[in-house]
Amino acid sequence: MLCNSFLRSVSLRAGNIARYTELRHLSYIWRGLNAPQCLTYLWDCKSTITRKMMVDSGATAKGGPVIDILPEKDDDGGYASGGWKSEDGRLSCGYSSFRGKRASMEDFYDTKTSKVDGQTVCLFGIFDGHGGSRAAEYLKEHLFENLMKRPEFITNTKLAISETYQQTDRDFLESEKDTFRDDGSTASTAVLVGNHLYVANVGDSRTIISKAGKAIPLSEDHKPNRSDERKRIENAGGVVMWAGTWRVGGVLAMSRAFGNRMLKQFVVAEPEIQDQEIDQELELLVLASDGLWDVVPNEDAISVAQTEDEPEAAARKLTETAFTRGSADNITCIVVKFHHDKRKPEETHQTFIENSEETQQTFEVNTEETQQTFKENTEGIQQTSKANPGETSKYCKSNPEESQQS
Missing domain, CATH: 3.60.40.10 (PPM-type phosphatase domain)
Known part of the structure; x- marks a missing residue:
């Protein structure tokens, strides 16, 4: 046996859903009106409602028009x-x-x-x-x-x-x-x-x-048929039903x-x-x-x-x-x-300049070291040749190809 309070609760929820569905029908009728005079009338109504909304919600002139x-x-x-x-x-x-x-x-x-x-x-x-x-x-x-x-x-x-x-x-x-x-x-x-x-x-x-x-x-x-969402809705006293797709109260096809x-x-x-x-x-x-x-x-x-x-x-x-x-x-x-x-273009440009300067410095240092090493090796070879002319001459005769390359 159902208690009276439960019946009242069911009636109220059914009434809310019916009212919601009725509003949706009105929305569809609104969209279906194509005659110029109807659109003009609806636009005037909308403007009136918009102005009323701005007053009721505390909007000020500073906020500008909608x-x-x-x-x-x-x-x-x-x-x-x-x-x-x-x-x-x-x-x-x-x-x-x-x-x-x-x-x-x-x-x-x-x-x-x-x-x-x-x-x-x-x-x-x-x-x-x-x-x-x-x-x-x-x-x-x-x-x-x-x-x-x-x-x-x-x-x-x-x-x-x-x-x-x-x-x-x-x-x-x-x-x-x-x-x-x-x-x-x-x-x-x-x-x-x-x-x-x-x-x-x-x-x-x-x-x-x-x-x-x-x-x-x-x-x-x-979606209303998500198991956790369906449970949350039903625990709050709502229903999820099939109406072309799963809907909350047979109306809305999403749960949040x-x-x-x-x-x-x-x-x-x-x-x-x-x-x-x-x-x-x-x-x-x-x-x-x-x-x-x-x-x-x-x-x-x-x-x-x-x-x-x-x-x-x-x-x-x-x-x-x-x-x-x-x-x-x-x-x-x-x-x-x-x-x-x-990075920002200026940062990239600065990094390029820094890298270029560093590369140039490294190149100059390596060039000086290479020249110095070549000079020292050349002087060493000349001194060896003067000190041991006989051995150098024998080496050149026994290794003509290597001598020619040198």
């Missing part, structure tokens, strides 16, 4: 690529983002390099939105900025990453509390602090490295994510973190949304990336490969190549 189309994307959000090299020449980075067959773009990415407490840090992130793009956009705008402000970022990087992920998730949910949206996002990030690489993951985006030519995953996809307020009790934003020491065998790093990983295995991704010298070209080739293999999703990836024993 920009929906990011500068690095082309006009329709279809394609973007770029890259950069570190000042010390030790690494280079390239990115490529492609809307693909989707009607809208929900992938975002971020690459940063900065100095924190005198230490050079590089940060790379892939954010794959679902149910809308706002969560992924929020992560691009805030996640790394929040991380670099943590006082323990350099001294305890793992703790800083874990706490920043979860606090940023709470901040995002707070900023969205008065809206009708309930979208979410993955986050797969790589943070390089000095000679140490930290990879943190929430959701089904993925980060891998190439070490001595071998593809090694540094994150594991958060930012946002997703209606499923937040089960779908957490706590990252799994792996760290790796940078050594001579570490060749490159690839981060990508599931639009790539759905059709390109880890080993193939490394093989494709290694065919290009420049990381931007490698990233573009990866997105093209995923698209030609039939990916139906947005496709975004970042490729980072490590160049070991590289």
Whole structure:
């Protein structure tokens, strides 16, 4: 016999799932409206909601306006690529983002390099939105900025990453509390602090490295049918069911994510973190949304990336490969190549000058020693010839060939 409190609990959870599903249907209807007058009306509504969000979340004029189309994307959000090299020449980075067959773009990415407490840090992130793009956009705008402000970022990087992920998730949910949206996002990030690489993951985006030519995953996809994830969800009172694929509550096809307020009790934003020491065998790093990983295995991704010298070209080739293999999703990836024993051009030039001067000095010393030795040997031979002319004459007659060579 079931108690009343249990029945109430089941009813509430069912109601939440039903409301979540209803919101998703509204989202699909939103995307399906193509008439110009409908788009104009929806845009006006969105602008009103955005202004209200800025007031409710404490945004100030200093923060500037909300920009929906990011500068690095082309006009329709279809394609973007770029890259950069570190000042010390030790690494280079390239990115490529492609809307693909989707009607809208929900992938975002971020690459940063900065100095924190005198230490050079590089940060790379892939954010794959679902149910809308706002969560992924929020992560691009805030996640790394929040991380670099943590006082323990350099001294305890793992703790800083874990706490920043979860606090940023709470901040995002707070900023969205008065809206009708309930979208979410993955986050797969790589943070390089000095000679140490930290990879943190929430959701089904993925980060891998190439070490001595071998593809090694540094994150594991958060899928609801993962035994440990399924156990965690069920212990929290949730359910994992099959609906075309394994889904939390029959709705969400991943077990961890930012946002997703209606499923937040089960779908957490706590990252799994792996760290790796940078050594001579570490060749490159690839981060990508599931639009790539759905059709390109880890080993193939490394093989494709290694065919290009420049990381931007490698990233573009990866997105093209995923698209030609039939990916139906947005496709975004970042490729980072490590160049070991590289120094600044001025350092290399100075070393060349120093080595040239040292070589010249060594050559002059050796030349003087060779001349002195030759002179001494010549004088010795002449003295011997004068002192023993008879023996020298006999030797020359008995060894004419050697004498001729001498």
